[in-house]
Amino acid sequence: DTAVSQTPKYLVTQMGNDKSIKCEQNLGHDTMYWYKQDSKKFLKIMFSYNNKELIINETVPNRFSPKSPDKAHLNLHINSLELGDSAVYFCASRHSSNAGLAKNIQYFGAGTRLSVL
Amino acid sequence: QKEVEQDPGPLSVPEGAIVSLNCTYSNSAFQYFMWYRQYSRKGPELLMYTYSSGNKEDGRFTAQVDKSSKYISLFIRDSQPSDSATYLCAMINYGQNFVFGPGTRLSVLP
Numbered sequence: 470d471t472a473v474s475q476t477p478k479y480l481v482t483q484m485g486n487d488k489s490i491k492c493e494q495n496l497g498h499d500t501m502y503w504y505k506q507d508s509k510k511f512l513k514i515m516f517s518y519n520n521k522e523l524i525i526n527e528t529v530p531n532r533f534s535p536k537s538p539d540k541a542h543l544n545l546h547i548n549s550l551e552l553g554d555s556a557v558y559f560c561a562s563r564h565s566s567n568a569g570l571a572k573n574i575q576y577f578g579a580g581t582r583l584s585v586l
Numbered sequence: 587q588k589e590v591e592q593d594p595g596p597l598s599v600p601e602g603a604i605v606s607l608n609c610t611y612s613n614s615a616f617q618y619f620m621w622y623r624q625y626s627r628k629g630p631e632l633l634m635y636t637y638s639s640g641n642k643e644d645g646r647f648t649a650q651v652d653k654s655s656k657y658i659s660l661f662i663r664d665s666q667p668s669d670s671a672t673y674l675c676a677m678i679n680y681g682q683n684f685v686f687g688p689g690t691r692l693s694v695l696p
Contacts, residue, residue, distance in 0.1 A: 473629075502684075509594070509688065510624075510672055510691070511686075511688045512630070512674065512686040512689075525683055559630070561629075574620070574632055575684060576632070577629035577631065578629050579628055579629045580628070580629050582627075
């Protein structure tokens with residue numbers, strides 16, 4: 470049973486389209502993240518949600534909007550897709566309420582490979 | 587200067603070799619240090635984590651942290667072809683978010 474699952478795994482679309490990526494975690498975590506990994510494998514955080522509140526928002530274009538219907542889900546909606554949006558997008562989660570080191574461990578989904586043509 | 591620096595490789599070693607992977611960082615407030623392994627077309631998976639300076643061993647893997655030098659290492663003994671992956675260091679300050687290194691691509695040749 471997958472702990473952090475993302476759909477779709479692959480997404481090929483044309484410039485200007487709007488698309489969504491979904492993420493669900495069954496670990497009971499209260500914090501979820503979206504990361505973008507570029508072709509050089511650099512993993513950059515985009516958003517973080519804790520208890521349905523956006524707690525960080527790195528300098529990403531406002532075409533990207535995270536939506537969290539509940540603490541088990543964090544979806545990513547992208548408007549007006551651009552060529553530079555092509556990357557692998559990873560969802561991750563962790564339990565920020567646990568004491569000690571364990572609360573800092575993030576668990577990642579398998580990624581969504583987005584190609585914008 | 588980037589917050590976390592890591593040699594991107596690629597690093598190629600023969601099977602059975604000892605591998606040393608390293609990261610340096612600039613923020614002395616980092617308290618927790620992790621190593622993630624990422625296979626091709628997969629998400630990163632946690633390999634090891636540690637809090638303090640010193641060594642932590644888990645099977646063939648040893649994580650080493652030197653806070654005074656702002657330097658962390660991951661050693662892999664008796665490396666196997668199945669260890670071929672990208673290894674990302676990650677670190678965090680209490681209450682803050684993760685900062686990942688860019689990853690080192692490792693190939694262990696049979």
